[in-house]
Amino acid sequence: MSNPLYFPAWQRPHWQPSDEEILVQFYVFGEFQPIRVPSAQYGSDGLPEEVELTSHHHSALREWEGYPLKGALGDLFQSDAPEAFEKAMAAPQVLVLRGRFKDSADTGYLRDTFGVLAGLLDIGGVAVLDPQILSLFSADEWRQRYLIKDGAPLRNHVLILRDEEDDSDRLWIHTRGLRKFGRPDISLRDVPAQEIDRAGSLCQRLVELQALGAHFKDGQSLEVDGVFGGVTAELGGGYDDPRFNNTYVALHWPSEP
Template sequence: MSNPVTYFPAWQRPHWQPSDEEVILQFYVFGNFKPTRVPSEPYGSDGLPEEVQLSSHHHHVLRDWEGYPLKEALGDLFKNDAPEAFEQALAAPQVLVLHGRFKDQGDTGYLRDTYGVLAGLLDIGGVAILDPQILTLFSADEWRRRYLIKDGAPLRNHVLILRDEEDASGRQWIHTRGMRKFGRPDISLHDVPETDTDRAGALCQKLIELEALGARFVDGQSLEVDGVFGGLTAELGGGMDDPQFNNTYVSFYWPGQE
């Protein structure tokens, strides 16, 4: 398969250690699709992995589904964050739903092949892609800008990093969504002082990259961090029904202020 530009490399995972975690992918593609083969080859994809199921729905039928993502609080979020993409998605007559589960594995070929199909779907009538794992609705152009990058978009582009106030003390909670794409727990940094948010953000990105490339943390594992006396200690928790992550997570608590 000839492909002069690599958009979705099948990253090798040099830190990979096998685990019982599952890789989970889920996407909604809104549009009016041409009845033709999806042109995924130019994006380096041989087509959807056998673990990924694709179902096609008339949009007016899907609106009655209990899990329909463009209604209620979730729909309001997308409408506020991406009003143009929301209107395009809402007006689309068709919705394709992609869902896949994979065993933890030593490279990300599954991601390359799935994203190549998503890119191809935008070429045959797709107008918006919803990635519910990172709570983001993209217009076709926005998705292309984020992911169609020579030699691959940064790993952090596949994950959402959030910052919330921990409590009245002003300390911050830095946390992620989307690490299920790599079969790894999401990251949760608690009790971060306002003065350390840049350091915590950089650490969060580093941990995303380490986990995406296969690293795992065990409960009680110590993590040395520049500028943080005594380092941080990993605490594992969560599960697929966790309301904050819909995933397992690894938490680290910033040391108290002196």
């Protein structure tokens, strides 16, 4: 790449020490050249020592209970990203990256990991799976999303979803992926359809605040522009929660007076 783009290591101005844990996990599908990963050109010093990289024959990985391209998840990826799914399925090799970190005052760990991901795409990678945001990208799609001058928006590292509430005309706005920043995901319940834009903006603002280090306390009141009384944060969940695979901050849109 003649004009490489570097991944930033954002400072986290709202950060305070905590017991939170950062988790990263990626699958890279391809047929890789046996050379040193060219991550330095992306501003990366290589994988952090906390990240383990394992190489697998794709045929062997298909037998693994947690293989992500089968079952309901496989159907989701095939439907949402058919080109990337086809390339991933045809790849003979899979590299799995997993890591856990203590809460950190900056995101250098993410810069270094993403630099290695970019380098792997330069030496034979054809698709990247980010299970934390339930997203499968072809190599070109991943580059377009993350190889951006001055760094991709924090929003690109998180998935924001909208679902209908059960037996209600209200909506549920929720996220996946904030484990990459060692923070709980957002669950915003009971949103009226006419407030969807305001609720989406609130959710994105809370994502960015947490990615930059903020913590929310159980029972904390949060002001929302145009919403009388704001909303109250309730902490819950855990890594075994199937909706998030993470802890979460639950918020409820106030009922109309």
